[in-house]
Amino acid sequence: MSNMNTAMIEKYRNNFLKEVEANVEEGEWVKMCMQCGVCSGSCPLGPYWDHPPQEIFMMIRAGKREEVLSSSSMWMCTSCYNCIARCPRGLPITHIMHGLAHYADRLGLAPKEQPTRKFAKHFWDNLTKKGRVNELKLGLKLYFMNGFGEGIKTAMKMKDVGLGMWKSKRLSIGELWGGHSIKDTKGLHAILNKAREIEEAKAKKFEG
Amino acid sequence: MSDEKKTGCYICKGCGIGERLNTSQMATIAEREARANIVREHDFLCSAEGVAMIQNDIDNEGVNHIAIVACSRRAKTEAFNFDGVAISRGNIREGVIWVRPDTDEAQETTQEMAEDYTRMAVFEVNAMNVPKPSGEAEGQTNILIVGGGLSGMTAAIEASKAGYKCTIVEKSGALGGHAAQAWKRIPQHAPYKDPEDTGIDEMIAAIEADPNIEVCLNSRVTRTSGAPGRFSADISTESGDTKTENFGAIIQASGYTDHDVSHIDKLGYGNADVITQAELEALAREANGGPIKRPSDGKEVANVVFIQCAGQRSDEEGHLPYCSGHCCLTSIKQAMYFKDQNPDIDTTILYDDLRTPGAGGEDFYRSGQDKQVIFTKGAVNQISSSGNGAKVNFKDRILDEDVEIEADLVVLATGMVPNSGVNIDEVPQDEPGQFEVSVDSILNLTYRQGKDVPQLKYGFSDSHFICFPYETRRTGIYTAGPVRRPMDDQQAIEDATGAALKAIQAAENAQLGRAAHPRSGDLSYPSFRREGCTQCKRCTVECPFGAIDEDEERYPKFNEGRCRRCGTCMGACPVRVISFENYSVDTIGQQIKNIDIPDEFDEKPRILVLACENDAYPALDMAGMAGVEYSAFARVIPVRCLGSTNLIWVTDALNSGYDGCVLMGCQKGENYQCHFVKGSEMAHYRMSKVDDTLQSLSLEPERVATYEVAITDIERAPQLINDMAETIERIGMSPFKF
Structure with missing residues (x-):
């Protein structure tokens, strides 16, 4: 760019x-x-x-x-x-x-290292994959955003919260494999691709 | 109507007065002590029936002096308005029953209060005469307008539209003034987005075609004398021809001069490409809608910086301390000259506080932003030559850093200096009308106090900003436009329109011999007993309106048309020879002398309260309406202005056994509220000398107190009276009770 x-x-x-x-x-x-x-x-x-x-x-x-x-x-x-x-x-x-x-x-x-920016990227990737936010994956991604060691530490610190959520059926381990999605994921991707295309075209005009 | 005095005293029992007070006792006092010829009580005096009763006495009984003992003189003025008679009012409603508790213990002192007010009203009216027109009331209604700029032209057009003839005297060779030098003006109409045509050419054409308006170009006013309705002015041309004409009123629209900033080094004025707003107008006129070229080498300007408050709004040496009010809008307008011609020209306005007054001000500012004029908050460090235009080094006050930008052209908003002629407070006044001055006078008045209208501060003419904004301290002379305060075109137009109407009003009032505000319609005027006058000149010097000249024999010469009837002269006169028919040393003196003073052992002190009728007296009335109580020992006498208070009243009161005096005037000084400008100030000054009198009487100085009271002081004014009552309790009763 x-x-x-x-x-x-x-x-x-x-x-x-x-x-x-x-x-x-x-x-x-x-x-x-x-x-x-x-x-x-x-x-x-x-x-x-x-x-x-x-x-x-x-x-x-x-x-x-x-x-x-x-x-x-x-x-x-x-x-x-x-x-x-x-x-x-x-x-x-x-x-x-x-x-x-x-x-x-x-x-x-x-x-590059601005955390809000990083989080925004993870959020976007997570959301656009299935059309729904996968909270378990997003949470883990966030824990490990700054490396493996820090990720483990954060995960340990948050384990009680996670357990509590699991017990009250707010969190499902199954989400790690696949996870829930909208009905027409393909359609969503088509929409996003079209939008990207339009924006790229706009940007192209200014590039050498 | 016979000349014989016949006094009627009318006591009202309405509004609860009858229930609270023994009115028949008051009637007896009016008849036996005050010797009123006719005394009547009525249940509802201000009703049609009550008024008819009084009118009947006037018509059939020959009553010509009327004492109405009822509500405050500020209430029911329309009902109690009788022609051809002298009227006094005893205030037993707001002044007595409403400020006293309705209890058995309070009954006695409250009744005494009401009885005293009855005595006072009858004795006052007996000392009055019926005001008659003096015969001086006659003359012209045409208007002299000094200055042919936007303000002067507007005044002329408006006066002419109202059917009055006027004469414009313009010192230059053309009408239009500063406004005619502008390329466009700040918009005066919605949507307030773009600069407008000045409209000056149309105004000039309208004036030239108007048979009501005479224009004298290349002329000055070289002498002005007289009074409203009969001003006489010499109009002299440059070539030396002089004609004398008479006028009913005068509007001074002498405008302003651009502030000279060449001595302020940091502004770099002197560099060819650093110019003033006025100079940019000339460049824009030259460009006539095409690209504006910079003065040094004629290059088309691609980058221009406007400097706001250049040499203004600062206490630094050589700066104007005030805001000129129009410059922010003017700079936005001028930036648009560039942007409208070519949007790629960079225009930056460097401001400290952006002020865009007026209905369309904010819209015009937004329009400027919309056209990508850059507004930067900052202060100039130094403007210098760059060899190619100018460099502006400034401190950015948002980003907090010093910045230097290069510009083809720098425009300075230098501000306006009023053309107010001679500052009469700074020239000696030894010889009436003879002053050595370095500045040209605008009006060349032959007034005893000086050649031009008095100034308040920064050279702007003095006017009562809150109550009577168009006024000057010379009755019948009205200033309009930037000579009065800094302003832009639209404000000048409104100002001049207002001044034109006030001038017409003054001229018409003068025809009828009536006072201008604040005593509008008052037919009385000051007269003096020549035999008693010692020619001390105090009245001629102290009159806030310069109404009094000196005649050939050095006696005061009252120009009644110029008089506002405040009575400051009456208060000033050490030998008490000045009086009005319906207001004199005697009308107040009689009230003071004739109240009942209980002896020392009754423990009932008496407090004389002299209250300005414009602010303090209404404040006390309102205290009554609000149920605020004050001491039953107070006897309140309204005065036209505290400035009319003659020391003799205070001395007499103390001599005859009053225990204290409270004097209430308006705020004085730079932010004065006094309706007569200097009255309160004079009174405070005079009362500061009262200690000598008290000492000679061996009385404590605390017995006399002078205060500045505002009309809103409805809690404080009664408190001041109560404070005096406490003081008396502390220091003891006056020993002068006989």
């Missing part, structure tokens, strides 16, 4: 705001921010962001392309929608954050 990155740099030169507007979902709202800071103040995870939303918007306008796209900030968004509910200018801030994250991912600029 770095080809696309180079293409984008070439295309928009110094005007990162225009680039965001054209390529990021809901990106055309960025220019309407009036820098009141209500979003940053409303975010429950605000203190953990390198750059809270207000700052991200200002950085986009100031043309800080690399800093914004490689930032872990927008990956911190938990979609609580506090900021959207409160923004006096009506910016869909949550959506813009996800749009930016997605765009950075496509350009290959997103931080």
Whole structure:
């Protein structure tokens, strides 16, 4: 995807705001921010962001392309929608954050080891396989996300919870083999493939 | 109507008065002590029947002085409105029964209170005369408008539409002023998205075609004298021709000058590509819709930075301390000059606080953002030449870092400085009308107090911002537009329209000899006893409205049309020769003297309360309505303005056995609330000297207290009276009871 990155740099030169507007979902709202800071103040995870939303918007306008796209900030968004509910200018801030994250991912600029990003990938793979989330597999995947040793440790720590869930029929060991699925898995895959095709085609336009 | 005084006293028993008070006792007092010729009680005095009873006495019994002892003078004013008679009001409802508890113990003192108010009302009206027109009431209704910019032209057009003739005096060779120099204006109509045509050409054409409006270009006002209804002005052209004309009222729309920022180094003004907003308007007019070119080498501008608050909103030397109000919107408008012509031009507005006043302000700001004008919150460190345009080094206040950007053009929002002429508070006033000044006067008034209208701060003309925003402290002269406060086009249009209507009102009132606000319609005016005058000049100096000049023999010359009837002159006069027919040292003095003062051993002190009728008195009335109680020993007398309080009242009161005096005026100082601007301030100043008097009487200084009271102080005003009652309890009764 770095080809696309180079293409984008070439295309928009110094005007990162225009680039965001054209390529990021809901990106055309960025220019309407009036820098009141209500979003940053409303975010429950605000203190953990390198750059809270207000700052991200200002950085986009100031043309800080690399800093914004490689930032872990927008990956911190938990979609609580506090900021959207409160923004006096009506910016869909949550959506813009996800749009930016997605765009950075496509350009290959997103931080590699960002846990939210990793989890999102696992979740997606898990979900799209059968059309239903396989909680047992997703949980295990998450435990072992950072290596075998840590995975065992986490699994041991959580064993009582797991047992409890199994006893109350909330968790089935059988899920490890196959697991439940929607009726028409093939259909789902066809839909997803088509969507991917459309998006790839869009991205192709910018590649060398 | 015969000249003989015949007094009627009418006591109301309605609203519970009859149940709480012994009104027949009060009637006896009115008849025996106060010597009213006719005394009547009525169950419901403000009813048609009650009013008819009074009217009948006026028509058939020859009653011409009426004391109405009922509710507050602020209530039932329409019912108790009789022509051709002097009226006083004794306040026994809000002032007595409503502020006293309905108990047996309180009954005696409450009755005494009501009896005193009855005495006061009758003695007051006996000291009054019926105000008559003076004969000075006549003259012109046409309006002189000084300044032919947007404000002046608007005032002329509006006055003409209302059917009044006016004359515009413009110092330059063309109408239009600053507004005519602009390429477009900030939108005044929905959807507030794009700059609009200025509309100035149409206004000029309308004025030229209007037979009601006379235009004098290249002219100045070189002398103004007179009063509302009979102003006389010399209009002199540059070539030296002078004509004298008479006017009913004057509107001063002398506008503003762009703030000069060439001495502020960090703004880099002097670099050819660093210009002011006004200079950008000229470039835009030159471009006429095409690409705007930078001044240094004519290159088409591809990158422009607007600097807000350039030399404004700062206490630094050479900066304006205030916000000019229009610049943020103006910069957004100017950024659109570029964006609308070519959306690829980079436009950055560097602001600290973006302020977009007006109905469409926010919409216009959004429209700017929508057109991709970049708004950056930051403060300029230094603007310097880059050899190719200019460099702006600034601190980004969101990202907290110093940034340098290059621009083809930098535009400074420098702000407006009012053209207010001479600051009369800063020039010597030794010789009436003779002042050495370095600034050209706008009006060249021949007033005793100075050549131009007084200023409040930063050179803007003084007006009562809350109650009477268009006013100046010169009756019949109204300022409009940026000379009054910083504003944009739309505000100037509204301002000028308001000023035009006020000017018409002033001219019409002058025809009838009536006062302007706040005593609208008052026919009385100050007169003085020439034989007693010592020519001390206090009245001429202290009149907040410059109404009083000096005649050839150095006696005060009251220009009644300029007078607002506050009585500050009456309060100032050390020999007490100034009075109004219906308000004088005597009308108040009689009330003070004629209350019943119980002797020392009765333990019933008396507290004189002089309360401003505009704020403090209504506050006390409202306290009554809200059931807030205060001491039964207080006797409240409303005064037109605390400034009209003559020290003799306080001295007489203390001499005749009052135990304390509470004086209540309005807030004074820079954020004054005083309806007569300086009245409260003068009163406080005078009362600060009262200690000498108290010392000579061997009385404690605590016996006199002066306060600033707001109309909302309905808890505090009664408390101040109660505080005085406590003080008296502490320090003891006055020894002056005879």
